[in-house]
Amino acid sequence: MLNGKLELYHLLDEGREAVIAGRKRPLEDVMRDIRQEITNGKI
Incomplete structure (x- = not known):
């Protein structure tokens, strides 16, 4: 369970950094x- 949370936090942080x-x-x-x-x- 803890490993899954750490993975999620890592992915969220990557996304936030990519937007910045x-x-x-967004x-x-x-x-x-x-x-x-x-x-x-146009579409």
Whole structure:
């Protein structure tokens, strides 16, 4: 059980660092962009 928690914390930390470094974007940002493209007829 402890090993699973440590793995989860490690993955969460990796994700947070990736967002800060600009390698990944938060889901909310991506979904907002997709909705905007749909509204503008690009998709």
